[in-house]
Amino acid sequence: MSLAKCKNCPNKLAENARYCAECGYPVDEKFNVTPEDFLRDTNNKGKTDKISPDSGQPMLLLEHQGHEYLWDDENFGVWIDKSILEGIDREAAQVVFENLAEEDQRYFNQAKEHIKLRSSGLKSPISENELDEHHYKALVIDEDFETKGIWLDSNVISFWYAATQNKDVPALTQVEELLHILVHLKFLED
Numbered sequence: 568m569s570l571a572k573c574k575n576c577p578n579k580l581a582e583n584a585r586y587c588a589e590c591g592y593p594v595d596e597k598f599n600v601t602p603e604d605f606l607r608d609t610n611n612k613g614k615t616d617k618i619s620p621d622s623g624q625p626m627l628l629l630e631h632q633g634h635e636y637l638w639d640d641e642n643f644g645v646w647i648d649k650s651i652l653e654g655i656d657r658e659a660a661q662v663v664f665e666n667l668a669e670e671d672q673r674y675f676n677q678a679k680e681h682i683k684l685r686s687s688g689l690k691s692p693i694s695e696n697e698l699d700e701h702h703y704k705a706l707v708i709d710e711d712f713e714t715k716g717i718w719l720d721s722n723v724i725s726f727w728y729a730a731t732q733n734k735d736v737p738a739l740t741q742v743e744e745l746l747h748i749l750v751h752l753k754f755l756e757d
Contacts, residue, residue: 588705599728619642647718664748678752687709
């Protein structure tokens with residue numbers, strides 16, 4: 568029996584894969600993030616003067632569970648301010664990580680161990696600095712080293728929807744869970 572091929576890259580998928588281990592593309596495309604996923608249980612506060620690193624268009628300010636995010640409603644990326652990352656409780660972050668499937672724990676531990684850093688060519692919506700890209704396979708996080716904010720594009724969020732197999736929760740809830748994992752692993756710390 569031959570293994571299935573990823574719909575997004577030349578990688579072969581492991582048996583029972585939820586996402587492509589190389590590019591993060593969901594095996595089941597229903598897990599690709601949509602605008603509706605972002606707007607669910609979220610207060611849309613309207614357009615801002617902050618420009619998306621991806622589309623170059625003004626972003627929307629979204630409020631979700633007491634936090635404000637800048638969202639690109641064209642490319643579905645989201646800007647996370649450092650205050651959100653700093654507000655994550657370390658013990659809660661550890662619990663979130665420990666509740667992951669063993670396979671996902673391995674993936675994130677490998678990512679932490681093998682992460683690479685390069686210039687992304689994208690501009691921060693806050694400082695106009697060029698963002699630096701932390702990348703390991705499907706996990707790509709762009710960071711403004713001056714402001715400590717991060718940019719997650721739609722591919723990362725779709726990857727996480729596929730990993731959790733839970734499309735019933737809002738995209739920003741999924742983002743917050745992913746942020747807990749990154750904080751637990753000290754992913755963005757030197």
